Amino acid sequence: MSYLFPNYQRKAIELLKGAGNTLTDKEGKNYLDFTSGIGVMNLGYNDPELNQALSDQANLIWHTPNLYENHLQEITAKKLANGKKYISYFCNSGAEANEAAIKLARKATGKSKIITFTNSFHGRTYGAMSATGQASIHTGFTPLVPDFIYVPFNQLTPLESAIDHQTAAVMLELIQGEGGVLPADLIWIQSVQALCQEYGALLIIDEIQTGIGRTGTFYAYEQYQIEPDIFTLAKGLGNGIPVGAMVGKTKLASFFGPGSHGSTFGGNKLAMSVASKVIDRINQPDFLEEVQAKGEALLIGLNEIAKNNLLIEAVRGKGLMLGLVFSDQEVLKQAMEQLEAEGLLTLKAGQTVLRLLPPLTITYEEINQALLIVEKVIDNLKAQKKDKN
Numbered sequence: 001m002s003y004l005f006p007n008y009q010r011k012a013i014e015l016l017k018g019a020g021n022t023l024t025d026k027e028g029k030n031y032l033d034f035t036s037g038i039g040v041m042n043l044g045y046n047d048p049e050l051n052q053a054l055s056d057q058a059n060l061i062w063h064t065p066n067l068y069e070n071h072l073q074e075i076t077a078k079k080l081a082n083g084k085k086y087i088s089y090f091c092n093s094g095a096e097a098n099e100a101a102i103k104l105a106r107k108a109t110g111k112s113k114i115i116t117f118t119n120s121f122h123g124r125t126y127g128a129m130s131a132t133g134q135a136s137i138h139t140g141f142t143p144l145v146p147d148f149i150y151v152p153f154n155q156l157t158p159l160e161s162a163i164d165h166q167t168a169a170v171m172l173e174l175i176q177g178e179g180g181v182l183p184a185d186l187i188w189i190q191s192v193q194a195l196c197q198e199y200g201a202l203l204i205i206d207e208i209q210t211g212i213g214r215t216g217t218f219y220a221y222e223q224y225q226i227e228p229d230i231f232t233l234a235k236g237l238g239n240g241i242p243v244g245a246m247v248g249k250t251k252l253a254s255f256f257g258p259g260s261h262g263s264t265f266g267g268n269k270l271a272m273s274v275a276s277k278v279i280d281r282i283n284q285p286d287f288l289e290e291v292q293a294k295g296e297a298l299l300i301g302l303n304e305i306a307k308n309n310l311l312i313e314a315v316r317g318k319g320l321m322l323g324l325v326f327s328d329q330e331v332l333k334q335a336m337e338q339l340e341a342e343g344l345l346t347l348k349a350g351q352t353v354l355r356l357l358p359p360l361t362i363t364y365e366e367i368n369q370a371l372l373i374v375e376k377v378i379d380n381l382k383a384q385k386k387d388k389n
């Protein structure tokens with residue numbers, strides 16, 4: 001009998017060790033990691049500099065409450081602002097960062113309606129779940145937080161019809177991650193920002209999966225030439241140490257005054273000591289150019305595999321956040337099982353998308369190794385399908 005709630009569908013492997021971009025299970029089998037622990041381990045496993053930062057801080061002090069000053073939060077928030085007029089609130093997860101964003105947007109605008117998008121994913125707490133545009137995630141948990149409206153992603157007319165002067169915010173991912181690695185169109189996003197400005201609604205960008213270098217720029221929004229009023233971070237920010245951030249324009253400061261919002265652990269010293277180092281390492285032009293170049297190499301390889309291949313309908317994404325759209329759900333399931341057996345860990349997104357999120361430290365050699373495995377598995381599946389027909 002398990003003493004755990006069965007809310008996760010777990011695979012029958014336990015990963016006990018990690019080094020670089022490789023994981024080892026309890027039987028001693030090695031896997032090349034193309035999941036990054038669902039977009040978390042952007043600098044890979046067992047990084048000496050991050051280990052040192054964590055253990056140095058652990059030997060000083062683990063936690064102080066937010067009743068006292070915290071210079072590590074100040075340092076990290078300045079780095080997140082990246083030279084722009086943004087300030088941060090720290091929490092412990094993506095859902096919490098989105099909760100803070102939703103609360104701030106309602107308080108700052110004095111309005112309650114928030115528009116989000118079909119197939120979006122913003123987390124599992126009540127506000128974040130209510131923002132999530134997937135009925136399956138709501139099942140059994142109604143009534144939801146009121147005044148969330150879902151409209152189709154990448155389409156302007158339904159958004160134009162839904163937005164009005166009662167709208168507090170429009171909230172979206174620039175690449176829908178859990179929903180199927182679906183990038184937003186550049187022109188559409190710029191229209192979304194213009195509509196927000198026209199109606200006095202705040203633009204909230206959920207960068208929880210796309211942020212911290214994942215798409216080849218430190219924030220994905222940089223590639224869309226927009227300036228969100230609020231953006232949210234988590235996952236890659238702590239490289240495995242739980243941390244989230246809600247980052248908003250300085251003009252919003254007065255709406256989150258003392259007593260308005262808070263968290264016991266938010267911005268914990270252990271988390272901040274690591275997050276600050278993670279930002280230093282990733283937010284470097286050379287590092288980000290490498291992410292773009294490696295993303296391009298992986299994309300070219302995947303496109304080559306997908307060419308004239310009936311099992312694969314499309315390859316999409318940006319940087320090292322890429323998806324291979326399979327023709328059907330069952331084939332994807334078999335592909336993932338075979339990839340795992342061959343020593344490559346991957347993720348599913350939506351119903352039919354194989355999602356690849358390798359650590360940003362992945363090497364060209366490892367990319368080629370992964371591409372060879374993907375090619376082999378897909379060739380196998382094609383052969384199996386032929387035998388059946």
Ligand SMILES: Cc1ncc(COP(=O)(O)O)c(C=O)c1O
Nearest residue numbers: 093094095121122123177208209
């Ligand atoms: C875009 C996005 N937002 C929010 C979340 C929720 O983050 P967490 O699981 O840390 O609460 C996720 C997690 O997958 C995500 O991908």
